[in-house]
Amino acid sequence: MSASDSRELRIVGFLCNWCSYGGADTAGVARFAQPTDLRIIRVPCSGRIDPLFIVRALVNGADGVLVSGCHPRDCHYAEGNFYARRRLETLKRFLDATGIDPARFEYTWVSASEGQRWQHVVTEFTRRIHALGPAPLLRHVSDGAWFDAAAPAAAGPACPCHG
Amino acid sequence: MRIGVFICHCGSNIAGTVDVRAVAQAAKGFADVVYASDTMYACSEPGQEGIIQAVREHNLDGVVVASCTPRMHEPTFRRTVERAGLNRYCFEMANIREHVSWIGKDTERNTIKATELVRMAVEKLRRNRPLTPKRFDVTKRVLVVGGGVAGIQAALDCAEGGQEVVLVEREQSIGGKMAKLDKTFPTIDCSSCVLGPKMVDVAQHPKITLHTMAEVESVSGYVGNFQVTIRKKARFVDWEKCTGCGLCMEKCPSRKAPDPFNEYLCTAPTINIPFPQAIPKKAAINPETCIMKQKGKCGLCAKICPVKCIDFDQQDELVTVDVGAIVVATGYDLFDWHKYPQYGQGRYPDVITSLQYERLLSASGPTGGHIKRPSDGKEPKTVVFIQCVGSRDRSVDRPYCSGFCCMYTAKQAILTKDHIPDSQSYVFYMDIRSPGKAYDEFTRRAMEEYGAQYVRGRVAMIYPKGDQLIVRGADTLAGTQVEVAADLVVLAVGVEAARGAAVLGEKLRVVPDQYGFFVESHPKLRPVETNTAGVFLAGACQGPKDIPASVAQGSAAAAKVLALLVKDQLESDPQVSRVTPARCVGCGKCVQTCPFGAIKLVEDRFGNPKAEVVETVCQGCGICTVTCPQGAIQLEHFTDNQILAEVQALCPPRIRVNYAS
Numbered sequence: 001m002s003a004s005d006s007r008e009l010r011i012v013g014f015l016c017n018w019c020s021y022g023g024a025d026t027a028g029v030a031r032f033a034q035p036t037d038l039r040i041i042r043v044p045c046s047g048r049i050d051p052l053f054i055v056r057a058l059v060n061g062a063d064g065v066l067v068s069g070c071h072p073r074d075c076h077y078a079e080g081n082f083y084a085r086r087r088l089e090t091l092k093r094f095l096d097a098t099g100i101d102p103a104r105f106e107y108t109w110v111s112a113s114e115g116q117r118w119q120h121v122v123t124e125f126t127r128r129i130h131a132l133g134p135a136p137l138l139r140h141v142s143d144g145a146w147f148d149a150a151a152p153a154a155a156g157p158a159c160p161c162h163g
Numbered sequence: 164m165r166i167g168v169f170i171c172h173c174g175s176n177i178a179g180t181v182d183v184r185a186v187a188q189a190a191k192g193f194a195d196v197v198y199a200s201d202t203m204y205a206c207s208e209p210g211q212e213g214i215i216q217a218v219r220e221h222n223l224d225g226v227v228v229a230s231c232t233p234r235m236h237e238p239t240f241r242r243t244v245e246r247a248g249l250n251r252y253c254f255e256m257a258n259i260r261e262h263v264s265w266i267g268k269d270t271e272r273n274t275i276k277a278t279e280l281v282r283m284a285v286e287k288l289r290r291n292r293p294l295t296p297k298r299f300d301v302t303k304r305v306l307v308v309g310g311g312v313a314g315i316q317a318a319l320d321c322a323e324g325g326q327e328v329v330l331v332e333r334e335q336s337i338g339g340k341m342a343k344l345d346k347t348f349p350t351i352d353c354s355s356c357v358l359g360p361k362m363v364d365v366a367q368h369p370k371i372t373l374h375t376m377a378e379v380e381s382v383s384g385y386v387g388n389f390q391v392t393i394r395k396k397a398r399f400v401d402w403e404k405c406t407g408c409g410l411c412m413e414k415c416p417s418r419k420a421p422d423p424f425n426e427y428l429c430t431a432p433t434i435n436i437p438f439p440q441a442i443p444k445k446a447a448i449n450p451e452t453c454i455m456k457q458k459g460k461c462g463l464c465a466k467i468c469p470v471k472c473i474d475f476d477q478q479d480e481l482v483t484v485d486v487g488a489i490v491v492a493t494g495y496d497l498f499d500w501h502k503y504p505q506y507g508q509g510r511y512p513d514v515i516t517s518l519q520y521e522r523l524l525s526a527s528g529p530t531g532g533h534i535k536r537p538s539d540g541k542e543p544k545t546v547v548f549i550q551c552v553g554s555r556d557r558s559v560d561r562p563y564c565s566g567f568c569c570m571y572t573a574k575q576a577i578l579t580k581d582h583i584p585d586s587q588s589y590v591f592y593m594d595i596r597s598p599g600k601a602y603d604e605f606t607r608r609a610m611e612e613y614g615a616q617y618v619r620g621r622v623a624m625i626y627p628k629g630d631q632l633i634v635r636g637a638d639t640l641a642g643t644q645v646e647v648a649a650d651l652v653v654l655a656v657g658v659e660a661a662r663g664a665a666v667l668g669e670k671l672r673v674v675p676d677q678y679g680f681f682v683e684s685h686p687k688l689r690p691v692e693t694n695t696a697g698v699f700l701a702g703a704c705q706g707p708k709d710i711p712a713s714v715a716q717g718s719a720a721a722a723k724v725l726a727l728l729v730k731d732q733l734e735s736d737p738q739v740s741r742v743t744p745a746r747c748v749g750c751g752k753c754v755q756t757c758p759f760g761a762i763k764l765v766e767d768r769f770g771n772p773k774a775e776v777v778e779t780v781c782q783g784c785g786i787c788t789v790t791c792p793q794g795a796i797q798l799e800h801f802t803d804n805q806i807l808a809e810v811q812a813l814c815p816p817r818i819r820v821n822y823a824s
């Protein structure tokens with residue numbers, strides 16, 4: 001893997017707890033070596049992934065974002081990944097318009113038993129991102145106009161429950 | 164918040180490729196972190212005590228443990244912080260073993276990655292709220308799906324434990340595959356003598372309600388409170404009245420109904436009781452071959468039946484039951500050997516499956532226990548057994564071992580010799596796999612005492628010659644070709660997931676693996692649990708298993724059910740969605756998307772519609788959170804702000820950092 005020779009890039013993963021996070025665990029248990037660039041954020045279901053999260057990561061300078069959920073029909077919550085698929089597919093088509101290279105975003109399905117598949121997905125995606133190189137700095141980002149998620153609430157009045 | 168961070172060495176599992184001290188040192192610089200240290204084994208008794216002590220000494224109100232996957236020890240550490248006097252949800256984990264130390268060897272990079280994962284966990288924890296679970300009542304009844312030996316065992320153990328049991332079986336009688344077997348390894352005791360009494364116990368137990376010719380139509384609810392609808396197929400006989408006398412079977416003129424119990428070796432009367440020991444011992448009509456159902460005349464059985472229980476107009480019936488737990492024991496089916504070209508694909512009647520052979524051996528089978536070959540009824544003198552037909556073969560997508568075929572083939576070779584002393588058996592095999600108490604001795608007996616000839620190699624083709632079949636294969640030990648002129652060929656067909664398992668799995672939210680067997684919650688530590696709370700597995704539906712293992716798992720599942728149902732109330736997971744009424748505009752989008760119907764619209768005191776989450780029904784998927792245009796419904800512990808904070812921790816805005824550059 002060439003990625004390990006060059007400098008590390010910033011890749012964020014959003015994984016559902018029941019399938020893909022488990023698949024990544026399975027890959028770990030089996031000691032399937034993977035490039036180190038990826039950082040995984042655990043969510044209960046791919047249906048919990050707001051396209052906003054992905055855009056936020058990319059706008060903030062992530063070089064790649066990888067989403068993975070349960071295979072269609074295997075969702076722990078019956079239909080969450082169908083919602084996910086619709087949302088992510090829309091996002092993918094929409095990214096171009098924002099000036100972000102859609103190739104920096106990918107979504108896939110990996111089950112909890114597919115450790116080997118997970119290794120393959122991570123390796124291939126990392127390779128792809130390294131081929132693209134570091135993400136170019138987006139203009140408006142350097143203005144600092146984007147809100148700070150560490151401060152409460154994304155939009156509208158402050159939300160009393162998550163201060 | 165006052166956060167304490169604990170970085171686990173996990174012996175050398177983590178510390179081998181992560182500089183844990185450096186990670187702890189770095190963590191001291193994170194927002195709200197007032198204490199950080201490394202620990203040898205965080206999950207061990209001293210490890211947990213260390214956490215508790217640090218909480219007390221440093222007055223912590225939040226804890227991050229960086230160690231293995233949260234899927235393993237999150238519950239453990241939640242209990243630890245609770246023992247330290249904190250709310251158990253003021254806790255987060257960073258997975259620096261499965262996702263870091265075990266997948267990369269570069270200590271420098273691993274250390275940076277681990278540090279970032281810890282920072283992420285800290286940022287998430289800073290936004291956690293203490294949560295308190297709600298309590299709800301448990302329905303003290305269990306549903307067992309599948310009445311093979313595993314399901315029977317689970318049902319009996321649950322009933323003996325004092326719980327009400329509803330047993331649903333698709334076929335007309337319970338018993339599963341074991342009811343079809345003649346004798347069983349490694350003791351060669353008669354299968355129905357062992358199983359029969361258990362089946363009778365099921366029928367007679369006051370706590371067991373049995374529905375056969377029935378399937379699960381739909382399931383809703385959650386652990387402790389499932390609602391199950393069962394479809395009982397029309398059998399055209401009133402089973403309340405039927406005494407199982409069998410007069411109708413004798414008189415029925417349509418005698419060409421398929422006989423699945425005898426593995427289609429023969430046909431059955433259209434009104435039939437599948438075998439003498441059937442439970443329940445009740446007749447049912449096959450509408451496909453019934454002259455009355457097809458042509459509107461006959462009705463002989465109705466005339467002859469002494470208790471007048473025939474009802475040609477009977478319809479399917481739907482029954483609903485509330486249960487607190489579900490055991491899935493739907494067993495297996497056999498590989499379709501016709502996929503292979505080399506065994507004749509059905510052209511030769513004297514090539515049969517191992518289960519068909521069991522029926523030929525069985526005294527209750529179509530030949531009354533005399534081995535007669537299908538083509539001409541002759542007694543075979545040379546029998547060839549071929550193992551691994553649809554097992555351990557990637558070319559047919561069956562790379563796994565079916566587990567018990569080596570053993571039953573040895574059994575069938577022994578029984579062949581018992582039935583026909585001047586016979587000779589040949590067994591084509593790949594390896595002999597017989598790990599189990601008294602198992603290897605058993606296969607040796609087949610070879611040494613009963614003279615079965617074991618040939619290590621695969622069969623390339625079978626072709627007819629005269630009234631025999633020539634089996635041509637390789638002997639890989641001798642390095643030669645072998646040909647055997649056989650009177651009968653028995654295929655040890657491999658094990659597959661039960662027909663319809665995928666559909667049932669979807670209803671129960673139990674995930675099948677790539678071959679259709681149901682996946683257990685943890686391959687070592689949670690072998691009968693599934694990832695859906697309250698749903699358990701028993702027997703071969705989880706993977707190939709022989710009778711002793713199926714029975715053991717049936718009992719294990721029952722023990723889990725009893726431990727669950729002994730509680731009067733359960734705690735619901737408080738990581739559910741919560742609505743902020745001030746933000747909710749009552750559009751109802753979340754109500755529509757929730758897969759579990761956990762959200763309803765209620766009116767606030769000004770008469771405005773507002774979403775409200777039923778906490779015990781919500782499963783915590785967070786689909787609604789993404790749907791809400793207002794950000795008004797947030798999944799606890801996975802709020803927008805928390806996930807964005809995690810993103811922010813990994814990708815701080817504006818500053819481009821290239822790590823390890």
Ligand SMILES: Cc1cc2nc3c(=O)[nH]c(=O)nc-3n(C[C@H](O)[C@H](O)[C@H](O)COP(=O)(O)OP(=O)(O)OC[C@H]3O[C@@H](n4cnc5c(N)ncnc54)[C@H](O)[C@@H]3O)c2cc1C
Nearest residue numbers: 309311312313333339340347348493494495702703709710
């Ligand atoms: C030829 C042969 C010989 C064997 N000999 C031996 C032996 O000597 N010793 C030994 O230990 N093992 C032997 N076995 C293995 C043995 O058959 C299995 O271990 C055992 O049957 C597994 O029990 P089970 O209850 O898990 O599954 P099954 O016996 O398959 O029972 C499953 C039950 O669930 C029902 N079902 C399936 N789907 C549904 C559904 N959707 N709804 C409702 N009901 C459903 C089925 O109708 C069936 O009654 C042999 C197997 C074969 C093929």
Ligand code: SF4
Nearest residue numbers: 757781782784785787
């Ligand atoms: S998180 Fe939302 S969509 Fe998921 S079960 Fe709970 S209320 Fe329904």
Ligand code: SF4
Nearest residue numbers: 747748750751753791
């Ligand atoms: S989607 Fe949001 S705004 Fe609409 S009803 Fe549900 S919680 Fe209220």
